Amino acid sequence: xxxxxxxxxxxxxxxxxxxxxxxxxxxxxxxxxxxxxxxxxxxxxxxxxxxxxxxxxxxxxxxxxxxxxxxxxxxxxxxxxxxxxxxxxxxxxxxxxxxxxxxxxxxxxxxxxxxxxxxxxxxxxxxxxxxxxxxxxxxxxxxxxxxxxxxxxxxxxxxxxxxxxxxxxxxxxxxxxxxxxxxxxxxxxxxxxxxxxxxxxxxxxxxxxxxxxxxxxxxxxxxxxxxxxxxxxxxxxxxxxxxxxxxxxxxxxxxxxxxxxxxxxxxxxxxxxxxxxxxxxxxxxxxxxxxxxxxxxxxxxxxxxxxxxxxxxxxxxxxxxxxx
Numbered sequence: 001x002x003x004x005x006x007x008x009x010x011x012x013x014x015x016x017x018x019x020x021x022x023x024x025x026x027x028x029x030x031x032x033x034x035x036x037x038x039x040x041x042x043x044x045x046x047x048x049x050x051x052x053x054x055x056x057x058x059x060x061x062x063x064x065x066x067x068x069x070x071x072x073x074x075x076x077x078x079x080x081x082x083x084x085x086x087x088x089x090x091x092x093x094x095x096x097x098x099x100x101x102x103x104x105x106x107x108x109x110x111x112x113x114x115x116x117x118x119x120x121x122x123x124x125x126x127x128x129x130x131x132x133x134x135x136x137x138x139x140x141x142x143x144x145x146x147x148x149x150x151x152x153x154x155x156x157x158x159x160x161x162x163x164x165x166x167x168x169x170x171x172x173x174x175x176x177x178x179x180x181x182x183x184x185x186x187x188x189x190x191x192x193x194x195x196x197x198x199x200x201x202x203x204x205x206x207x208x209x210x211x212x213x214x215x216x217x218x219x220x221x222x223x224x225x226x227x228x229x230x231x232x233x234x235x236x237x238x239x240x241x242x243x244x245x246x247x248x249x250x251x252x253x254x255x256x257x258x259x260x261x262x263x264x265x266x267x268x269x270x271x272x273x274x275x276x277x278x279x280x281x282x283x284x285x286x287x288x289x290x291x292x293x294x295x296x297x298x299x300x301x302x303x304x305x306x307x308x309x310x311x312x313x314x315x316x317x318x319x320x321x322x323x324x
Contacts, residue, residue, distance in 0.1 A: 017235030019303075020116040020176040022124065022163070024131055025109065025154040032104040032148025033141040037265055038096035039200070039312035040278075041139055042112060046094065047077055049134040053126060072126060088233045089226070091120035092127070093305050095313045098199070104140075104148065115304070118234025121176040128155055128164055128171055182227040182239040182300055187249055189292035193256065193322040196287070200316040201263045201280025203308040210279070212262050216253035216287045220246060223297050226306040246294070253289030260285050278309060291321065 034041060052058075054072045057065055062074050079088045095113040104110065114127055131152055138147030155164035160174040196219070204211050204222045211218055224243055232238040264279040298319055307315035 016178045016181060017231055018118050018121050018176040019179045020121040020124065020174065021158055022114045022116070022127070022174070023111060023156045023158075024114060024152060025111050025156065026131075026135065026150045027153050028104050028106055028108045028110070028148055028150045029135075030106055030138070030146075030148045030150075031143055032139060032150075033143060034102055034104065034139065034148075035265075036100040036102055037200075038112075039094060039314065040265075042094050042096045043312050045134050045137060045139050046130060049137055050076065050126065050130040053130050053133055072123060076120070076123075082233075089117075089229045090311050091117045091234060093310050093313060095316065109153075110150075116176070117230055117304075120234070124163075124174070125171050128152070179235075179300065179303075180296075181235075182231060182241065183296055184241060184246060185293040185296055187245070187290065187293045189290055191289055192291045193286055193288045194291050194298075194319055195257075195284055195322070196317060196319045197284050198260070198280075198282045198317055200314050201265070201278070201282050202306070202315050202317070203278065203280040204306070205308070212260075212281065213258070214260060214281060214285050215251075215255060216289070217247055217250040220250040220294060220297070222306045223294075223301045226304065226310075227297065227300055230304060246297075249290070250294065253287050253291065255285060256288045257284075257286040259283045278312075278314075280307070280314060295321065 051073050056067055056071075062068055062071075062078060065071065068074050076091060079090070081087050093115040095115065097110050097112055116124065116127070135150040135152055138149040140148045151166060152164075153166050154162060155171070156162050157174045159177060160172070163172045163174050164170070196214075202214075202222075204214070204218060206218045206221060224241065224246065228238050228241075228243075260281050260283040262279055263282045298317075302317050302319065305313070305315040306317065309315075
């Protein structure tokens with residue numbers, strides 16, 4: 001990647017991160033009622049299933065368990081805070097079906113995607129097995145006393161094809177991709193327009209407050225925070241970007257059309273045994289300015305999600321650029 005040296009000259013630093021994209025193909029065996037946004041349901045039941053799969057001391061609280069340092073479950077769901085008290089990013093994202101359909105019948109298919117970062121790619125067999133167990137536990141609201149059960153038919157990868165078939169019961173290896181190091185293009189260039197689409201709710205904090213509007217500099221602060229955290233914990237270290245300069249130039253980019261709105265949704269946390277409200281921005285916003293240097297960073301953010309609660313699939317974005 002390109003960084004800025006002490007003398008102002010540009011230097012090349014290669015800091016790669018392993019990235020896996022795995023498509024899970026499931027078929028319902030029973031009737032199921034799911035919420036319109038399914039990310040919380042998938043993540044919650046997956047957590048229960050993974051704990052059943054890996055936990056050696058079923059009745060022990062994770063916080064006081066002697067095996068905590070070696071157990072996969074807290075590594076994935078409750079990683080310890082690092083210096084400064086900030087928790088590291090989770091090593092996975094679950095992208096649920098984006099359809100708003102809520103009623104499913106036996107035989108209906110539904111697909112979802114799991115993104116894994118760094119060392120978590122080596123744990124793919126645990127994810128596959130946990131989702132298989134999740135199918136036995138069932139998902140959604142209870143109908144007739146139980147949740148809708150499903151079977152995991154296949155797991156595929158865009159790079160390696162079919163990795164798992166239910167009838168065979170074996171999982172093939174899939175070397176993860178090496179993502180390019182986050183790097184900005186050279187600043188300058190002509191003014192352009194960029195339309196950002198928030199595919200799933202985006203929860204971004206600025207000055208310790210959730211935002212209901214999205215100036216470009218707030219967006220880029222979230223992008224830089226996400227990329228720096230992922231590469232620091234799952235790649236070769238924090239990227240050597242010109243963070244102050246990028247933010248300063250992002251503040252010069254104007255909002256020309258704002259079609260964002262706030263979407264509030266409710267989930268039940270099994271871990272906290274309470275209902276939680278998780279609102280976020282959805283819709284579109286169009287920016288105008290010298291955008292060229294930010295595009296490589298936005299492409300990575302579109303792949304990796306950004307903001308809070310990405311494990312539910314929140315913070316999925318896309319964008320298009322209009323030439324000057």
